[in-house]
Amino acid sequence: MKVRIERRLTQPRWLTVAVPVGSLTAAFGLIAVVLLATGHNPAATYRDVFEAAFAANGALTQTLVNATPLLFTGLAAAAAFRMNLFNIGGEGQLYFGTIGSAAAGLLLAGQPGPIVIPAMIAGGMAAGAAWALVPAFLRAFFSTNEIITSLMLNYVAGLILTYLIFDSHSYWRDSESASAAVFPVGKALSDAASWPTIGSSVVVPLGFLIGIGVAIGIWVLYARTRFGFEVQVIGDSPRAARYAGMRTRRKILAVMALSGAIAGLGGASQIGDFRHTLDADPKGLRAYGYGYTGIVVAALARYNPFAVVLVAFLLGGLQNAGSTLQGPDFPSGLVGRCRG
Amino acid sequence: MNNSILVVVLASGVAYGTPLLFAALGELLAERSGVLNLGVEGMMLVGAVMGFWAVQRIGGPGGIALVLAVGVAALAGAAIALIHAFLVITLRASQIVSGLALTIFAGGAGLSSYLGNDLNLADAPARHAFQPVDVFGLQDAPVLGPIVFHQTALVYVSWVCVVAVALYLRQTRPGLNVRAVGESPQAADAVGINVARYRYAHTLAGGAFAGVGGACFSLALTPQWVDGLTGGAGWIAIALVIFAFWRPDLCLVGAYFFGAFQALPFALQARGVTVAPELFQALPYVMTVVVLVLVSSGIAKRRLGAPGALGLPYVREER
Numbered sequence: 001m002k003v004r005i006e007r008r009l010t011q012p013r014w015l016t017v018a019v020p021v022g023s024l025t026a027a028f029g030l031i032a033v034v035l036l037a038t039g040h041n042p043a044a045t046y047r048d049v050f051e052a053a054f055a056a057n058g059a060l061t062q063t064l065v066n067a068t069p070l071l072f073t074g075l076a077a078a079a080a081f082r083m084n085l086f087n088i089g090g091e092g093q094l095y096f097g098t099i100g101s102a103a104a105g106l107l108l109a110g111q112p113g114p115i116v117i118p119a120m121i122a123g124g125m126a127a128g129a130a131w132a133l134v135p136a137f138l139r140a141f142f143s144t145n146e147i148i149t150s151l152m153l154n155y156v157a158g159l160i161l162t163y164l165i166f167d168s169h170s171y172w173r174d175s176e177s178a179s180a181a182v183f184p185v186g187k188a189l190s191d192a193a194s195w196p197t198i199g200s201s202v203v204v205p206l207g208f209l210i211g212i213g214v215a216i217g218i219w220v221l222y223a224r225t226r227f228g229f230e231v232q233v234i235g236d237s238p239r240a241a242r243y244a245g246m247r248t249r250r251k252i253l254a255v256m257a258l259s260g261a262i263a264g265l266g267g268a269s270q271i272g273d274f275r276h277t278l279d280a281d282p283k284g285l286r287a288y289g290y291g292y293t294g295i296v297v298a299a300l301a302r303y304n305p306f307a308v309v310l311v312a313f314l315l316g317g318l319q320n321a322g323s324t325l326q327g328p329d330f331p332s333g334l335v336g337r338c339r340g
Numbered sequence: 341m342n343n344s345i346l347v348v349v350l351a352s353g354v355a356y357g358t359p360l361l362f363a364a365l366g367e368l369l370a371e372r373s374g375v376l377n378l379g380v381e382g383m384m385l386v387g388a389v390m391g392f393w394a395v396q397r398i399g400g401p402g403g404i405a406l407v408l409a410v411g412v413a414a415l416a417g418a419a420i421a422l423i424h425a426f427l428v429i430t431l432r433a434s435q436i437v438s439g440l441a442l443t444i445f446a447g448g449a450g451l452s453s454y455l456g457n458d459l460n461l462a463d464a465p466a467r468h469a470f471q472p473v474d475v476f477g478l479q480d481a482p483v484l485g486p487i488v489f490h491q492t493a494l495v496y497v498s499w500v501c502v503v504a505v506a507l508y509l510r511q512t513r514p515g516l517n518v519r520a521v522g523e524s525p526q527a528a529d530a531v532g533i534n535v536a537r538y539r540y541a542h543t544l545a546g547g548a549f550a551g552v553g554g555a556c557f558s559l560a561l562t563p564q565w566v567d568g569l570t571g572g573a574g575w576i577a578i579a580l581v582i583f584a585f586w587r588p589d590l591c592l593v594g595a596y597f598f599g600a601f602q603a604l605p606f607a608l609q610a611r612g613v614t615v616a617p618e619l620f621q622a623l624p625y626v627m628t629v630v631v632l633v634l635v636s637s638g639i640a641k642r643r644l645g646a647p648g649a650l651g652l653p654y655v656r657e658e659r
Contacts, residue, residue, distance in 0.1 A: 030423075142636050148582060148632055167616040292440050
C-alpha cells in the first residue's frame with residue numbers, strides 16, 4: 001500500500017490543536033529513540049523532566065524565569081508573521097533591548113522605581129524597534145528578503161554587545177569594582193531598577209505579566225482594529241491590498257518595529273527582572289538563543305498570541321528541566337510545524 | 341617574506357575558511373535543489389562531535405582513523421539533515437522554522453552537547469589530528485608556500501570538492517536536473533524528474549558536507565571537543581552561499597575571504613596592534629547584508645539571484 005499525503009483544502013478546527021500536539025508527541029518520540037540508543041530509560045527520564053519542570057519545589061518559579069523571554073520573543077515572531085514577515089532577528093532585537101533598558105536604568109540611577117522601570121521598558125522597546133527597522137527598511141525599499149538580513153544582524157548585535165563590555169570603555173562597562181578588574185562586567189543597576197515580583201510560593205516576574213498584557217494587546221490589534229485587518233490582507237494577498245490602496249511599505253515598517261519592540265521588551269525584562277546588568281558573556285544571555293526558540297514557540301502556537309503564552313510556559317518548563325537534569329536542551333528544538 | 345602579515349593572514353585564512361567552504365558547498369547543493377536549510381550550525385556540531393568520537397574510539401594507524409572519522413562526521417551530518425528533509429519535503433513544513441528548530445535541537449545546548457557529555461569526550465586531546473602536509477616539498481616557497489603548499493589534507497580535499505560540485509552542476513545531467521528542480525519544480529516534474537527524490541538527495545548531501553565542515557574544527561583546527569565548538573560558522577556558511585551568488589567557485593573565494601577576516605585580529609594582535617576583533621568578526625555578516633541588498637534589485641536578481649523556488653515546498657496539485 002502506498003501512502004499519499006494530500007494537502008487539505010480547508011483546515012478543520014481540531015487540526016489547529018492536533019498539529020502542535022502531534023509535533024510535540026513526535027518530538028518526544030524521536031528523543032526517546034536517542035535516549036534508548038544511548039542506553040537511558042525514556043520513561044524514567046520523562047518523569048524526571050516533568051518533576052523538574054513543574055512539580056518539584058520551586059520548579060514553577062524557575063520555569064517562569066525561562067518562559068518569560070520566550071513569551072516575548074514568541075510574541076515578536078507571531079506579530080510579524082501575521083503579515084507574512086519572518087522576523088528571525090528577535091535574538092538581536094532582544095540584545096538591543098537589554099542595551100537600551102540598561103542605558104535607561106543607569107541614566108536614571110538615583111530615581112525611584114516608578115520612574116526607572118517605565119523608562120527601562122521604553123528604552124528597551126525603542127532599541128529593539130530601532131534594530132528591527134534595519135531589515136524592515138531594506139525589505140520595504142529594496143525588497144531584500146528580511147529572513148536572512150534579520151538573521152545576519154543577530155550576529156552583529158551580539159558582537160556589538162561583546163564590544164560594549166569586553167573591548168571598549170563604554171557607558172555600560174564597570175571599570176571601578178574589584179571583580180571588574182579581573183573579568184569585564186557591566187555596571188550594576190540600582191535596586192530601584194529591579195522589577196517587582198508577585199507571589200511567594202510561586203514567584204511570578206513582572207515581565208511575565210507584562211508579556212500576557214502584550215499578548216492581549218496583539219490580539220486586540222489584529223482582531224479588532226483596522227490596522228490589524230489591513231496587515232492581514234497584505235499578508236494574505238499583497239496584490240489585493242495594493243488594489244485596495246493600502247500602504248504596504250508603511251505597514252512593513254510598522255509591523256517590524258512592533259515586532260522588534262516586543263523582542264526589545266523581552267530584553268528589558270532580562271535586565272529588570274533577572275540580570276540587573278548588561279550581560280555580554282557568551283555563556284550568559286547569548287547562550288540561550290531565546291530569539292531563535294521564540295520562533296519555534298510562535299510556530300508551535302500557530303501564531304496565535306494566547307497560544308504563545310501557553311507554549312512559552314511549556315517550553316520554558318522543558319528548558320528548565322533540561323538545565324536541571326544536566327541533560328540536553330532537547331525539547332525546545334525538534335518541532336516541525338507540519339501542515340496537514 | 342613568509343612572515344609578512346599578508347602571508348600569515350592568508351595562510352590561516354585558508355585554514356579557517358575550509359570548514360566554511362565545506363558547509364557552504366553543502367548548503368549550496370541543498371539550496372540549488374530549492375531547500376533552504378538553516379540547520380547548518382546544528383549539523384556541523386553533530387558532525388564535529390561524532391567525528392571526534394570516532395577518532396578517539398577507532399584504533400589502528402592515525403591516517404585510517406582520521407579518514408573513518410571524517411566519514412562518520414559526514415554520516416552524522418546527513419542523519420540530522422534527514423530530519424529536515426522529511427519535515428520540509430514530505431510533510432511540507434516551513435523550511436525556516438524546521439531549519440531553526442534543527443539548529444536549536446542539534447546545536448550548542450542540544451544534541452551535540454548531550455552526545456559530548458554522554459560519550460565523555462570533553463577535556464581530552466584528540467588522539468590523532470590532521471597536520472599540515474608539505475606538498476612537493478614546497479612549504480618554504482616564497483608567498484605561495486605557506487598559503488598553498490602547507491595545509492592539511494582537508495584543505496586539498498575541499499578543493500577537489502569545489503571542482504567536483506562545479507562540474508556536477510554545470511556539466512552533468514543530474515546537475516542540470518537539480519538546477520531545474522530548484523528553479524521550477526513544476527517544469528522539472530513535467531519532464532519526469534522526481535522532485536522529492538532530488539531534494540532529499542541534495543539535502544542529505546548538504547548535511548554530509550556540513551558534518552565534514554564541523555569535523556574540520558574537531559579534527560584539525562582545534563583538535564578537541566568543547567560545546568559550541570563551531571562558534572557560529574554555520575551561519576557564516578549560509579551567508580557565504582548568498583555572498584557567492586550560489587556558485588561553488590565563488591564559495592571558495594568567499595570562504596577564504598571570510599576566513600582571513602577571522603584570522604586578521606590575531607595576526608594584528610601578535611604585532612602589537614590592537615583593534616577591536618568584533619569589527620572584523622562582524623564584517624562577514626554586514627557584507628552579506630550589503631550583497632543581499634544589491635542582489636535584490638531587479639536586474640541583478642534575474643542574473644545572479646537565488647534559485648527561483650528556494651524555500652518553497654512543492655505541491656503537485658497546486659501547479
